[in-house]
Amino acid sequence: MPTDSLPKHRAFVQFWFARIASGFGFQMLSVAVAWQIYAITGRALDLGLIGLVQFFPSVLLALPAGHVADQFERRRVVLLGQVVEWCAIALLALLSFTHRIHELGILALVFVIGTAKAFESPSMSSLLPALVPPAILPRAVAVSGSAFQMAMVLGPAVGGLLYVAGPGVVYATAAGLYLVAATLMALLRYEQAPPKREPASLKSLFAGVHFIRERKDVLGVISLDLFAVLFGGATALLPIFARDILHTGPWGLGLLRAAPAVGALLMSFWLARHDLTRRVGMIMFGSVAGFGVATLVFALSSWMWLSLVALFAGGAFDMVSMVIRGSMVQLDTPDAMRGRVNAVNSIFVNTSNQLGEFESGLVAAWLGAVGAAVVGGVGTLVVVGLWMGMFPGLRRRQKLHLEAAAIEAAEETTAETL
Structure with missing residues (x-):
């Protein structure tokens, strides 16, 4: 070092x-x-x-x-x-x-x-x-x-x-x-x-909004997070799954709530020791898709152990995606603009979390908890497919770090915005 x-x-x-x-x-x-x-x-x-x-x-x-x-x-x-x-x-x-x-x-x-x-x-x-x-x-x-x-x-x-x-x-x-x-x-x-x-x-x-609109990769990762969380908010339904589907009590609900965080925590330890150096765009899309599949498995599971494994895996996949998205946003944004870009990102995150819980509850009222979770998992996979087509540069991205030419272009965009 x-x-x-x-x-x-x-x-x-x-x-x-x-x-x-x-x-x-x-x-x-x-x-x-x-x-x-x-x-x-x-x-x-x-x-x-x-x-x-x-x-x-x-x-x-x-x-x-x-x-x-x-x-x-x-x-x-x-x-x-x-x-x-x-x-x-x-x-x-x-x-x-x-x-x-x-x-x-x-x-x-x-x-x-x-x-x-x-x-x-x-x-x-x-x-x-x-x-x-x-x-x-x-x-x-x-x-x-x-x-x-x-x-x-x-x-x-x-x-x-x-x-x-x-x-x-x-x-x-x-x-x-x-x-x-x-x-x-x-x-x-x-x-x-x-x-x-x-x-x-x-x-x-509104300089942060303008910058994100001009930077396609940044727009892609932030909007992907918005819609993936919007459709993947099955955790809001955990009390229903615990009592009515898995037939467990408060202790079981506690385990279900902890499982995604434990998966994310262990994955964060692994990512802290290993670099993501190739095909980061596809790894990110694959991680969000893995989160969607884990949501589907959880939705269809009637066994406590399988539900815990699915939630654990979902948390791990989400951590990989979060690290890649967070690193891209920070590295693609000049320091003079980071505060405003992170502020816009926080709006997306807060809105998606709140609306995701509302969406899950609304769909659960129509289709039941299992149906709502299935819709969430399928919706996440559909979003991944659409975003891979809408943001080909993000799909083909190899590294988290910008090339020199891209950094220069970002700084020119910042100067024009300010």
Whole structure:
């Protein structure tokens, strides 16, 4: 390993631990908020409001957040977001310990957290390429993904165990983890060219949209993610499959929910040690198709072990696709545009997750849970076939890294956009 790359690797390790800490804290927070609101009101509708007050800022503020990420030092934007989140979580802990908590107060503080995360997310995503050399960015994306998956697997379990001692204990622990994340972020050191300041305008806010429209490969991978998740949202139906089809209880539902994250986590470990150097376009399409097939197997399975294997495989396939898509978007986008492009990407991701769950529930109401999952799996395979035809350059793409001529063309597109 070259000596001059060591500082960047140390910075990435620090960044990774910050992601671990904030990810665990957020997953624990999510469990506590849901349990506490349901305990206070007893209304299922209020559980939906938790997602709603997070969804609106994540979508409505995405473009301004992308503009901020490209105009200011990204580390400071992330740090400010985490400090605001820490304050809101600490207030949740204080109100819970003093028994002054109520539903509207919880939802208001969750809205504050969602708003802070909306600004934090594009800057956090755009930080990663500055911390490692471009040659190992795909591995860094995989390792960063492992932090998210570990938080997904273990965070809710730890939060649930701590909730036995009361919601205030969960909030206090989550606040402590956010304090660790913010401290690591405050101490993070890396090299970044000074951002070019420009006034906010419609042209600047929508520059990411224009760039994606001009870059066919970036448009292809982002839109593929949108439609694949839209049709592959069978996880929203897991409670129905657990009770009515697999005839298991809450423990079985927990296993079903954990299986995709475990598959993704183990695959992220493998990808962190192996480079994707050939035919990355076809590997990506094959991984999304594998996800579709895994969804079909899960839909038609009546055996618990087979359903777990299918969900595990789906999570592993999705991780391969996610690493390739994430690396392509980062490597194909000049640094001056990364915040706005990542902001548009976050809109696609948030929208597809929410609409995917809605689509699954709507189709399940018409065709049943099995029919909805089958439609999702077949729809994913159809999307793969259509996108392979619509984006031939993406299908023929051999490497994650752009050639010099392509980089120059991307920078010219950026200059014209700005």
